[in-house]
Amino acid sequence: MLDRFDDRTLEIATVVVVVLIALLILYFLAIYINPYIAINPFKPEPTQAAVVPPTATALVGPTWTPTPTSTATNTPTPTATWTPTPLPTATTTPLPTATATPLPTATAIPTSTPRPTQRPRPRPPTATPTPWPYDYQNAGGRPNCDLTWVWGYVLAANGLPEPNAQMRAGNDQGYRVDTWTDVNGFYQFHFWDGPKAGKWFVRVFKGGQPRSMQFWWETSGGCDGPYSLQEVRIDWRHR
Numbered sequence: 001m002l003d004r005f006d007d008r009t010l011e012i013a014t015v016v017v018v019v020l021i022a023l024l025i026l027y028f029l030a031i032y033i034n035p036y037i038a039i040n041p042f043k044p045e046p047t048q049a050a051v052v053p054p055t056a057t058a059l060v061g062p063t064w065t066p067t068p069t070s071t072a073t074n075t076p077t078p079t080a081t082w083t084p085t086p087l088p089t090a091t092t093t094p095l096p097t098a099t100a101t102p103l104p105t106a107t108a109i110p111t112s113t114p115r116p117t118q119r120p121r122p123r124p125p126t127a128t129p130t131p132w133p134y135d136y137q138n139a140g141g142r143p144n145c146d147l148t149w150v151w152g153y154v155l156a157a158n159g160l161p162e163p164n165a166q167m168r169a170g171n172d173q174g175y176r177v178d179t180w181t182d183v184n185g186f187y188q189f190h191f192w193d194g195p196k197a198g199k200w201f202v203r204v205f206k207g208g209q210p211r212s213m214q215f216w217w218e219t220s221g222g223c224d225g226p227y228s229l230q231e232v233r234i235d236w237r238h239r
Contacts, residue, residue: 131239134204134212138235141217143228148196148219151188154181154204155237161185162238166205171198178205195230197221204236212236 031040134154154165161184169189170176181187191200198219204212220228 132210132212133206134236134238136212136215136234137237138233139215141229141232143223143225144231145195145223146193147190148192148194148198148230149188149190150200150202150232150234151186152202152234152236153185154187155185155235157238159237165236166208167202168205168210169200169202171200173198191219195219195221195223195228200232202234 027039030037035044137155138152150169154162154167156162161181163181163183163185165181165185165187166178167181167187167189168176168178169191171191177189179187179189189202191198196219199216200219201214201216203210203214215234217229217232219230219232222228223230
């Protein structure tokens with residue numbers, strides 16, 4: 001029967017069979033890769049994916065890292081109440097009032113003439129203290145678990161930074177230390193690495209002489225309370 005077909009017809013039939021086999025292979029391969037494809041008449045039943053509970057995330061509270069740079073980037077809010085202790089006002093000691101000594105009574109004169117009453121000597125005027133050339137402009141503080149310190153800026157009368165201004169800090173235990181402002185008028189004193197309870201002061205000097213009041217404040221030994229205080233900023237300006 002095959003002798004009735006010529007070679008051209010057999011070649012065409014062979015090509016058609018090969019193409020059909022290739023399409024059949026691609027059909028089964030597509031179903032194998034994706035059983036849910038539209039051409040699959042026997043799709044498997046979908047299985048419910050296991051619900052994985054979300055991983056609990058620990059809440060982490062915000063932390064503050066001091067960044068003392070030459071340019072202040074935040075305005076600290078005071079959390080503790082402390083009042084600066086000014087130096088005692090200089091007063092002049094009043095001069096003693098002279099007391100008149102009575103004269104002896106005359107016996108030769110039968111009647112004595114009353115002497116005029118001595119008027120009290122007026123008190124000298126009280127000296128008015130000269131205001132300090134430098135006064136603090138900004139004062140604030142906040143907790144700091146890494147450092148107990150004070151920092152700030154010194155400004156001239158024209159509002160520009162004042163370099164090489166002498167600053168002195170200390171405490172009520174006799175501790176004293178000096179430093180000088182940089183080209184930006186910035187100064188800082190590091191008292192302790194971590195929280196340190198104490199009573200501290202800072203003031204401006206010039207030529208070895210004080211030029212401002214002593215600004216006092218108290219720090220706490222803990223840094224997690226609502227009134228904790230370890231970091232203080234105090235800015236000064238020439239009048």
